[in-house]
Amino acid sequence: MGWCVRVAVAVPVPVCAIITSRLENLAMESDTKPNHTMMIEHNIPFNMQNDPSRARFSCCIVWTPLPVVSWLLPFVGHIDIAREDGVILDFAGPNFVCVDNFTFGAVARYIQINKEKFSMHKSEEEYNLVESGRNQNQNQNQTTWDSALRKSTQEYQHRTYNILTCNCHSFVANNLNRMEFEGGGWNVVNIAALILLRGRWVSTTSMVQAYAPFVIIFFAGITFGGVHFLTFLAFFAFVLVGWYLLGTYCFKNFIKL
Known part of the structure; x- marks a missing residue:
């Protein structure tokens, strides 16, 4: 055994x-x-990845139609800006910036900002130089996307919202100027032109939903109002656009940024 x-x-x-x-x-x-x-x-870097189903638009300016106003003037809408992780920051009321809550509905149009247009990231060597007290002058103006948004958010949490003098366009312009995007100089007029001319539609459905009320009201107005409706529409557009043009370029600091 x-x-x-x-x-x-x-x-x-x-x-x-x-x-x-x-x-x-x-x-x-x-x-x-x-x-x-x-x-x-x-x-995997989360930035530069958009997910409309979750309302995530990384480093984007976002736009959606406004009730009534956009039904008459489809180029006018509500605009705001999103963080690197895609969460939208929305200045839509006095002393209040909404986080991850786009007030007037889903995003219909957006434009993604090319972060190479401005200096945002420091190299590891530059961080070490700043921490050691050297090269501070060269890097003190460099900032990240989220840190710029954080500073503007803190500022606008103490601003009184006014659709005519301090609105969502002012908030977005403030952020881009803080980052010196394309040299700065942003205001409510060129921000509106930027999203109008360079904005991308989230989908064909978004485009149809944005323009459908205007088309319906326009043809109904022409049918029942004729020239009177066209006169009213032209006058409304002239007053609204003229207000922002005068307030931006003729009366400095009248429209807050």
Whole structure:
């Protein structure tokens, strides 16, 4: 019996060791793969990735129609700006900036800002120089997208909202000027022109929903009002656009930024 035990112990030991080693390797591989996958997914930069279904528009200026006003003038709407993670910051009331709550509905149009247009990121060496007290003058004006938005948000949380003098366009212009995007000089007029001329529609459905009320009201107005309706529409557009043009370019600081 002793011999049998010795054989049973002596012979299978190397085999058991090999099998055990293989099993350990398989277990390590099965543990490593999910972790590696999670690491890859975690390290994928979230910026520059938009997801309209979740209302995420990374580093974007976003636009949606306004009730009544956009039904008469479809180029007028509500505009705001989103953080790097895509969350929208919305200045839509006195002393209040909404986070992740676009007041007047889903985003219909957006324009993604090219962050290469302004200096935002420091290299690791530059960070070390700033922390050590050197090269501070060269880097003190550099900022990140989110830090600029944070400063503007803090400022507008103490601003009184007024659709004529301090509105959502003012908030977006303030952010872009803080980042010196394309040299700065942004105001409510060129911000509106920017989204109108360079904005992208989220979908064809968004475009139809934005313009459908105007088309219906326009043809109804022409049918029942004729020239009187066209006169009213032209007068309304002239007064609204003229107000912002005069307040921006003729009376400095009248429209707040």
